[in-house]
Amino acid sequence: MAQLDPFRQFLDDLRNRFELDHVAYAGMNPISGATHGHMTYGADWTSHYLQNKYYEIDPTLLKARHSIAPVDWNRLERGAEFQTIFRAARDFGISDRGLTIPIHGPYGDVGGLSINRDCSEREWHLLISGIIGDLQSAAVYMHDMVIQADPLTRMLNTPSLSTREIEILQWTAAGKSQQDIGDILSISHRTVEVHLRSARQKLNALTTPQAIGRAINLGLIYPR
Amino acid sequence: MAQLDPFRQFLDDLRNRFELDHVAYAGMNPISGATHGHMTYGADWTSHYLQNKYYEIDPTLLKARHSIAPVDWNRLERGAEFQTIFRAARDFGISDRGLTIPIHGPYGDVGGLSINRDCSEREWHLLISGIIGDLQSAAVYMHDMVIQADPLTRMLNTPSLSTREIEILQWTAAGKSQQDIGDILSISHRTVEVHLRSARQKLNALTTPQAIGRAINLGLIYPR
DNA sequence: TATACTATTGGGGAAATCCCGTATCGCCGC
DNA sequence: GCGGCGATACGGGATTTCCCCAATAGTATA
Numbered sequence: 001m002a003q004l005d006p007f008r009q010f011l012d013d014l015r016n017r018f019e020l021d022h023v024a025y026a027g028m029n030p031i032s033g034a035t036h037g038h039m040t041y042g043a044d045w046t047s048h049y050l051q052n053k054y055y056e057i058d059p060t061l062l063k064a065r066h067s068i069a070p071v072d073w074n075r076l077e078r079g080a081e082f083q084t085i086f087r088a089a090r091d092f093g094i095s096d097r098g099l100t101i102p103i104h105g106p107y108g109d110v111g112g113l114s115i116n117r118d119c120s121e122r123e124w125h126l127l128i129s130g131i132i133g134d135l136q137s138a139a140v141y142m143h144d145m146v147i148q149a150d151p152l153t154r155m156l157n158t159p160s161l162s163t164r165e166i167e168i169l170q171w172t173a174a175g176k177s178q179q180d181i182g183d184i185l186s187i188s189h190r191t192v193e194v195h196l197r198s199a200r201q202k203l204n205a206l207t208t209p210q211a212i213g214r215a216i217n218l219g220l221i222y223p224r
Numbered sequence: 225m226a227q228l229d230p231f232r233q234f235l236d237d238l239r240n241r242f243e244l245d246h247v248a249y250a251g252m253n254p255i256s257g258a259t260h261g262h263m264t265y266g267a268d269w270t271s272h273y274l275q276n277k278y279y280e281i282d283p284t285l286l287k288a289r290h291s292i293a294p295v296d297w298n299r300l301e302r303g304a305e306f307q308t309i310f311r312a313a314r315d316f317g318i319s320d321r322g323l324t325i326p327i328h329g330p331y332g333d334v335g336g337l338s339i340n341r342d343c344s345e346r347e348w349h350l351l352i353s354g355i356i357g358d359l360q361s362a363a364v365y366m367h368d369m370v371i372q373a374d375p376l377t378r379m380l381n382t383p384s385l386s387t388r389e390i391e392i393l394q395w396t397a398a399g400k401s402q403q404d405i406g407d408i409l410s411i412s413h414r415t416v417e418v419h420l421r422s423a424r425q426k427l428n429a430l431t432t433p434q435a436i437g438r439a440i441n442l443g444l445i446y447p448r
Numbered sequence: 449t450a451t452a453c454t455a456t457t458g459g460g461g462a463a464a465t466c467c468c469g470t471a472t473c474g475c476c477g478c
Numbered sequence: 479g480c481g482g483c484g485a486t487a488c489g490g491g492a493t494t495t496c497c498c499c500a501a502t503a504g505t506a507t508a
Contacts, residue, residue, distance in 0.1 A: 066443065068329050068368050104328040105292050108447065133357025140360065144292050162455060173437045175430030178495070191457050193495070198455085206399030208495080209436040213397045213447035216332075216437050219290065223332075223437035386485060401464070415487050417466065422485085432465080 007038040007146065014138055015040050018131050020115045021095060025142050026061055027103070027111030036111075036146045045092040052088075057081040064102035064112035070132065073098040073116070097124055101135055103143040108217035111146065113139035161220060165199040168192055169215050172208060174224040231262040231370065238362055239264050242355050244341045245319060249366050250285055251327070251335030260335075260370045269316040276312075281305040288326035288336035294356065297322040297340070321348055325359055327367040332441040335370065337363035385444060389423040392416055393439050396432060398448040 011023040024039035035055065039046060055061060059076045073096055076082055086096045098116030105111075113135065117127065161169070171181045178196070182189035196208060203218075205211035215221045235247040248263035259279065263270060279285060283300045297320055300306055310320045322340030329335075337359065341351065385393070395405045402420070406413035420432060427442075429435035439445045 068327070069364055103292070106290050106326075106328055106334070133359075133361045135357075136360035136364065137357045140293055147292075160454095164456070172431070172433050175434035177431065177493095187456085188458055189494090190459065193497095194457075195455090197496075207396070207401065209396050209433045210399035210448070212433040212437050213440050216440055217447045223441045224434070388486070403464080411486085412488055413464090414489060417464095418487075419485090421466075 005038075007142070008040070010138075010142060010145070011038055011040050014115075014135075018115070018127070018134075019117070021117045022115070024114045025111060025139075025146065026055060026058075026114075027109065027143055027146050038142075038146070041094070042092075045089070045094060048088065048092065054085050054088075058085060060098070060100040060114055061112055064100050065110055067102050068104065070099055070101045070136070072128075073100070099128060099135075101139040103139050105143065105147060106219055109143075109147050111139070111143040113142055161199055161202055161215075162195075165195045165202070166215075166220055168195045169199050169212065170221040170224075172196065173212050173216065173221050229262075231366070232264070234362075234366060234369070235262055235264050238339075238359075242339070242351070242358075244339045246338075246340050248338045249335060249363075249370065250279060250282075250338075251333065251367055251370050262366075262370075265318070266316075269313070269318060272312065272316065278309050278312075282309060284322075284324040284338055285336055288324050289334055291326050292328065294323055294325045294360070296352075297324070323352060323359075325363040327363050329367065329371060333367070333371050335363070335367040337366055385423055385426055385439075386419070389419045389426070390439075390444055392419045393423050393436065394445040394448075396420065397436050397440065397445050 007025070011025060014020070015023045022040045024037070024041065026035070026037045028035040037050075037055065041049075049055070059079065059082045060071065060073060063071045063076060089096065095116055095118035097118060098114055100112045100114040103111040103113070115135065117124065119127070167185070168181055171184065176184070178189040178192045181192045185192070196211075199215070200206070200208060200211045203211045203214045205214055212221075216223055231249070235249060238244070239247045246264045248261070248265065250259070250261045252259040261274075261279065265273075273279070283303065283306050284295065284297060287295045287300060313320065319340055319342035321342060322338055324336045324338040327335040327337070339359065341348065343351070391409070392405055395408065400408070402413040402416045405416045409416070420435075423439070424430070424432065424435045427435045427438045429438055436445075440447055
């Protein structure tokens with residue numbers, strides 16, 4: 001299995017190349033809701049991590065969501081979640097000396113590539129400064145690979161909204177009412193609503209505000 | 225002027241370090257609408273570029289908006305815009321052998337770091353493979369520096385929405401109706417609407433869909 | 449060619465949202 | 479202390495949106 005998984009293969013190569021303890025990738029597409037995780041950790045820690053849903057509170061991932069620059073784990077806030085996860089990790093023989101590189105895609109997709117190695121402070125800084133550039137590239141490559149491979153992403157990346165639908169979504173995001181838009185486009189406000197409904201359906205959204213959020217993150221429209 | 229500008233300084237250093245012809249950065253925040261450009265090109269090409277509003281049709285920038293991986297200029301589609309810009313660039317003695325590294329921030333902010341050098345195909349590939357990692361890091365650093373320095377970004381990044389308002393915006397983006405949210409939070413749907421109205425006001429939005437769009441791009445809430 | 453599917457257009461009426469009002473509570477400054 | 483201000487809470491009634499319905503034109507597909 002593992003040796004056939006290209007993602008796992010890539011991470012293993014990365015680990016070997018830079019003599020790291022472990023390399024892990026976690027990514028998600030807020031639209032499809034799909035999350036993707038790959039790691040070189042053993043099955044024991046992996047399953048423990050997943051079973052306890054650590055990915056929901058993992059401070060490295062939360063920080064990555066809001067950051068663009070690499071995040072050294074020793075700069076994370078030592079909150080309750082931090083203690084929980086890193087104490088558990090230590091029990092599995094995993095060091096808390098690590099780094100996470102956030103990656104943001106154009107459609108709201110986020111990911112993080114994490115590496116860790118148990119070593120001295122000095123050794124760690126030396127290592128990082130030497131390979132940070134390569135890691136950055138690797139993170140981009142890995143994220144791109146994962147997102148492109150996600151069929152749901154691919155599907156949602158190309159929701160075939162009609163010209164009218166996108167046009168009307170754009171005006172809606174600009175704060176126009178259905179009546180306004182009808183006047184602007186010289187059609188009935190009833191028709192505007194039909195297109196809006198169709199757009200909601202295609203975006204699998206329950207309400208117009210939700211559809212606007214998704215359309216923006218899909219890059220279909222821009223906020224105004 | 226130039227020698228005091230830290231952005232220009234950074235790009236100049238980058239150019240010298242890797243012996244490039246030129247280094248340029250362009251970024252924008254879709255919310256504030258502010259665009260930022262910095263480059264090592266001469267004033268003549270820079271002003272020509274700006275006067276003709278090339279940044280609106282520049283294929284390197286357009287591609288960067290939708291890509292995450294570095295974009296080599298020789299892989300761009302040879303459209304009319306491409307011809308216009310690169311032919312003009314050649315007149316200014318600027319080569320079409322270059323590369324743009326896209327950067328996406330967490331709040332919809334996008335940027336691109338471009339480098340170029342007039343040299344042989346072989347030389348170019350050798351150069352790129354050697355420094356791509358460093359460029360990636362430099363791009364992240366530059367983008368972060370620019371966005372953080374933008375006072376509009378900073379201001380818009382901290383509109384003081386109350387806890388309740390953000391909470392309700394988040395549920396709204398999740399597709400819940402006001403009645404639903406009232407039930408969830410155990411308050412009247414009337415009250416929900418008041419908070420929503422207040423949020424619209426603070427975000428300077430005319431409608432709820434517009435407010436959702438802005439809140440998402442401000443990083444106040446996440447699309448669901 | 450027949451059929452099926454989508455894009456576009458519209459109406460009637462139910463449902464939700466929005467604007468007006470009011471009220472309480474806590475905080476900050478004069 | 480007290481008046482102002484923002485956060486929180488609620489209701490009536492006007493406005494808007496939403497869900498049912500239907501029709502036509504174009505395109506794809508069997």
